[in-house]
Amino acid sequence: MGIVICPKCREKLSVDGNSLKCVNNHSFDFSREGYVNLLLTNKSGDKKGDSRDSAHARHNFLAKGYYDLLKNAIGKKMQGTVLDICCGEGYYDTYDGELYGFDLSKEMVRLAAKSNKNGKYFVANLSQIPIEDKSIDTAIHLFAPFNDREFSRVLEDDGVLYSVIPGENHLIEMKELLYDVPYRNDEKAPDSEILQLVEREKVSEKVHISNDDLYELFSMTPYFYRTSEENKNRLKTAGDIDLTVEFVILKYKK
Ligand SMILES: C[S@@+](CC[C@H](N)C(=O)[O-])C[C@H]1O[C@@H](n2cnc3c(N)ncnc32)[C@H](O)[C@@H]1O
Ligand SMILES: [Zn+2]
Structure with a gap:
């Protein structure tokens, strides 16, 4: 697991039998599917909304391929050592080079590890x-x-972050069926004083x-919970x- 560090003491982790261990003997077991849980609490994302059912x-x-356009566009960007931040089920991890991915939801990470044998996956929080x-x-x-x-911390000095947000017209025909006045996404890029937005591609x-x-x-969308039965039936x-x-694929550099 080369660049993965211990969540307790931040020393390097290396493979020791069926576990990852640091010099201070902190140890984290590989699961059956080959991922490692590096969360120090039991509060994985599964309990915070992304349940097993929604993961499935x-x-x-x-798997039906409606988002393949994005999968292909992102696939072309990957080079060198790649990290999929909040990887979900690893749908976009088509890279066959060195690839790491993590998510707060254990069930998502389990699915990612199961379907991408090339990737090295772990459960972790993006705040650390x-x-x-x-x-x-x-x-x-x-x-x-x-x-x-x-x-910014994990990126090499010349490393690149590609962050994807929904475009203004994403799913617009669905929203037109649901609402009299469908709103469009604002395409607002996350602000940052540390990373510079250098390119946007739609x-x-x-x-x-x-x-x-x-x-x-x-x-699967947040609209579901805010929509009346009548409008649901329209759909x-x-x-x-x-x-x-x-x-929109946003490209950031340090
Ligand atoms: C909308 S999903 C996108 C998943 C994946 N990137 C994809 O596009 O298929 C958002 C993901 O962010 C994860 N997530 C939310 N908060 C997180 C956190 N603090 N640390 C790590 N992952 C987090 C969720 O578990 C979920 O899998
Ligand atoms: Zn340690």
Whole structure:
């Protein structure tokens, strides 16, 4: 696990049998799927919302390929040592070089480790990433909380962070079915005084989506909990539609 450090004392971790150990004998076991839990508390993300069910719902939806455009665009950016920050189920981890990924949700990390045998995965919180300073060439970060202090710390001096946010028209046809006045995403890049935004690239396409998949996607969004039964039914009876998927890839440097 080369650049992974002990969450207790920040010394290097190395493989010792079925565990990772530091010089101070802190030890963390590999799971059956090959990931390591480096959280020092029991408060993994599973209890904070991203439950097993929602992890599986995301996994099944993403496997259908509606977001492949983004997967390909991000795949082309990866070089050197790569870190997927808040990797979720590791859907975007198509790289066959050195790749690390972590998430607060154990179930997500389990799915990531199971489906990407090349990646080295661990459960961790982005507020204290157990990775050595200046060890990452390419960090990717999709639809997740931002922490520029930690991102900057783990990046090499010439390292790059690609952070992805939804584009203004992302899922707009779904919102039009749900609301009289659908709002568009503001595409606001996270502000940072430590990292500089050097480029923004938009990727966008229309995908043909079945009504069942559309409803499944909707149930994974935050809109689901704020929508009336009547409007939910509007979506349920809409049939297949052409749906815009649109993302902004923000490139940051130190
Ligand atoms: C919307 S999901 C995106 C997952 C993945 N990047 C993707 O696009 O498929 C947000 C992820 O951020 C993770 N997350 C939220 N807060 C976190 C934290 N403090 N540390 C690590 N991961 C966190 C969640 O567990 C969840 O998997
Ligand atoms: Zn230690």
